[in-house]
Structures are given as structure tokens and as C-alpha cells.
Amino acid sequence: xxxxxxxxxxxxxxxxxxxxxxxxxxxxxxxxxxxxxxxxxxxxxxxxxxxxxxxxxxxxxxxxxxxxxxxxxxxxxxxxxxxxxxxxxxxxxxxxxxxxxxxxxxxxxxxxxxxxxxxxxxxxxxxxxxxxxxxxxxxxxxxxxxxxxxxxxxxxxxxxxxxxxxxxxxxxxxxxxxxxxxxxxxxxxxxxxxxxxxxxxxxxxxxxxxxxxxxxxxxxxxxxxxxxxxxxxxxxxxxxxxxxxxxxxxxxxxxxxxxxxxxxxxxxxxxxxxxxxxxxxxxxx
Numbered sequence: 001x002x003x004x005x006x007x008x009x010x011x012x013x014x015x016x017x018x019x020x021x022x023x024x025x026x027x028x029x030x031x032x033x034x035x036x037x038x039x040x041x042x043x044x045x046x047x048x049x050x051x052x053x054x055x056x057x058x059x060x061x062x063x064x065x066x067x068x069x070x071x072x073x074x075x076x077x078x079x080x081x082x083x084x085x086x087x088x089x090x091x092x093x094x095x096x097x098x099x100x101x102x103x104x105x106x107x108x109x110x111x112x113x114x115x116x117x118x119x120x121x122x123x124x125x126x127x128x129x130x131x132x133x134x135x136x137x138x139x140x141x142x143x144x145x146x147x148x149x150x151x152x153x154x155x156x157x158x159x160x161x162x163x164x165x166x167x168x169x170x171x172x173x174x175x176x177x178x179x180x181x182x183x184x185x186x187x188x189x190x191x192x193x194x195x196x197x198x199x200x201x202x203x204x205x206x207x208x209x210x211x212x213x214x215x216x217x218x219x220x221x222x223x224x225x226x227x228x229x230x231x232x233x234x235x236x237x238x239x240x241x242x243x244x245x246x247x248x249x250x251x252x253x254x255x256x257x258x259x260x261x262x263x264x265x266x267x268x269x270x271x272x273x274x275x276x277x278x279x280x281x282x283x284x285x
Contacts, residue, residue, distance in 0.1 A: 006078050009071040011038040012050070016060060016068050017138050027140065042067070083268045092270035093122035099136070100145040103213035103233045105129045112281045116274060123270065131196065131212055136262040142271055144260040145278070147196065156261040158275060161282045164252035165228040168243045173223045176244040183247070190225030192216055199228070199253060228253060232285045257282065 007028075014024035015035060025035045043050050050064035060068060082094070100109060105127075113125060128134075128141070136144055136155065145160070167186070169175045175189060183202045193206035194216050207225060210216045217234055220227045221242055229243075231252065237243040259275045261267060 006075065008038040008042055009075055011035045012042055013068065013071050013075065014140065015039065015058070016064075017140075019058070021058075079268070080266065083266075083270075091122060092120050092273055094270070095124045095126060096142045096270065096274060097126045097128065097140055098143050098145070098274070099128045099130065099134060099139070099141045101147060101213060102129045102131050103217065103230060104145060106214065106217075106233055107236070108232060108282075108285065109278070112274075112278045115277055115281075120270075131194075136260065141262060142268075143274060146258050146260050147255055149256065149258070156263060156267065158259045158261075158279075160257045160259055160275075160279045162254050162256050164231045164254055166231050166234075166252040167226055167246040167250075168220055168229045168234060168238070169226040169246055170221055170223040171241050171244050173226070175226060175246070180246050186226060186246075192219050192225045192227040194227075201253070203228075230255075232282075235285070 011024060011028060011030065011034075014027055015021050018024050018027070021035045021039075022032050024030075025032045028035070030038075039050065046063065046067060048063040049061050050067055051058045052061055098109075109127070116123060116125070128139070134141070134144075149157075167183075175186075178185075180186065187202075187204050189204065190207045191204045192208045192210065194213055195209055195211045208219065210219065213230065213233065216227055217229055217237070219225070220229060221237060226246065231238075234243055238245055259278070261271060261275075
């Protein structure tokens with residue numbers, strides 16, 4: 001397929017989905033003027049206006065709606081063709097967009113990405129770190145790592161591993177020097193909680209709630225209070241003594257880690273490859 005036409009169609013579809021030429025340009029590593037030129041060329045080639053334009057918003061014309069659906073079909077065929085070629089050559093290539101919780105940026109993905117970049121020099125990776133729920137299709141994500149079971153059955157979900165949330169406090173906090181034999185002993189303490197976590201446990205009401213796990217970890221390290229933290233994410237701080245694990249004989253709260261894909265069928269080989277490398281590493285952590 002004509003690479004220039006595919007590039008133009010990608011510029012068009014991402015502009016539609018992101019509702020912004022500048023956002024599409026940023027994602028596709030193009031200038032806004034280049035995206036604008038691509039869109040105008042498509043309109044010229046089709047002989048019809050694809051967008052209603054005003055100073056505030058761009059909306060699709062009837063012709064634009066039809067052309068958008070056609071572009072999705074063509075880009076899907078192009079992607080499958082590229083996948084078949086990669087399978088034939090056994091050399092995965094191209095850009096893969098991965099989304100993961102913010103806390104995973106602390107090192108959990110470093111080793112699998114090192115392995116992948118060393119083994120497959122024609123692959124590039126775009127990482128988006130967020131704790132917020134995101135529409136994977138709209139965001140153009142190839143692979144997302146999420147915590148907890150998947151409620152949306154239109155997506156593909158693969159269980160990677162179960163880890164644990166464990167109670168931690170800074171080694172400098174006075175609580176680290178006290179004998180704590182049960183969760184009930186923590187009732188008078190400042191509890192820092194991540195927004196996404198709910199617990200059926202005898203814990204005090206959170207004094208501080210945070211929507212970012214790295215911030216939750218940092219507040220705990222700074223001695224603000226205690227928190228239930230993901231054991232793999234705080235392993236370095238536990239090993240170097242910056243954090244102390246309370247109730248070391250208690251296993252903690254189990255949580256599942258999942259790989260989520262925006263498709264249920266015809267999973268690209270390179271996506272499956274990346275997922276397998278990440279899963280193998282997580283099992284070693």
C-alpha cells in the first residue's frame with residue numbers, strides 16, 4: 001500500500017479521534033502545518049470537504065464520516081499486512097505505544113524494555129504513564145498494563161501476575177520504632193491511600209488520598225504517614241532501609257496485574273512478543 005496515503009489517513013483518523021490537529025501532530029511526530037496539508041490534500045483528492053471548520057472546533061461532514069469509516073478499514077488491512085510481513089521476516093518493527101500505571105515508571109519496565117530494544121533494533125516504544133482510566137482505542141494504545149480485573153468485555157485482557165500491597169512506613173517515622181501486632185494498632189495513625197484502592201480491612205479512614213501511586217510512595221518515604229504500597233514498586237526502598245514493612249508476617253492485600261489490548265482477535269505478533277517479555281520479567285520480580 002502507498003505509504004504516503006497511509007500516512008495521510010493516519011493523520012486524518014487521529015485528528016478525528018483526538019479532535020485536534022495539534023494532538024494528532026504530536027502523536028505522529030509531525031508539525032501541525034504538515035497535518036493540515038495532509039487533510040487538505042485528502043479533501044482535494046476526494047473532491048469533497050471532510051470537515052466543518054470554525055475557530056473553535058472541527059466536526060466531520062457527511063462525506064467525512066463515510067471517509068473516516070473507509071480509512072479505518074484500510075488502516076486495519078494495512079496493519080494486518082504489516083503484521084504478516086513481520087511474521088515472515090521474524091523481525092518485529094515499528095512503534096508500539098504502551099500505557100502503564102505511574103508507579104511502574106520507577107523501574108518495573110526497565111528490564112523488559114532493555115531486552116526488547118537490544119533484541120529488536122527496528123522497534124520503538126512510546127510510554128504513557130497514568131493512573132487514570134483511558135479509552136485505549138481513542139488513545140491509540142497497543143498494550144496497556146492495568147491493575148485489577150477488566151470490566152470492559154470489548155477489550156482483550158491477559159492476567160500477568162498477582163502481587164501484594166503491604167503496609168509500609170518511613171524508617172524515620174516513630175511508628176517504625178513501635179511494636180505493631182495488628183492493623184487495629186494503626187487506628188490512630190495517619191493513613192495515606194491511593195484513590196483506586198478500597199480495602200475490606202480494619203484500617204483507619206484515610207487522612208490523605210492521592211491519585212498517583214508514585215506520590216503515595218513519596219509521601220510515605222517523607223514520613224507523612226503509613227500506606228499500603230505495591231511490594232514490587234517499593235522493593236528498592238525496603239532493601240535500602242528507607243521504608244520499613246509493618247506486620248512482616250502478614251502477606252498483604254493481593255491485587256492482579258493485567259495486560260489489556262484494544263482488540264480481541266488477530267493480536268499482532270509483536271504485541272504478543274512484548275506482552276510475553278513483560279510477563280516473564282514480572283514473574284521474576
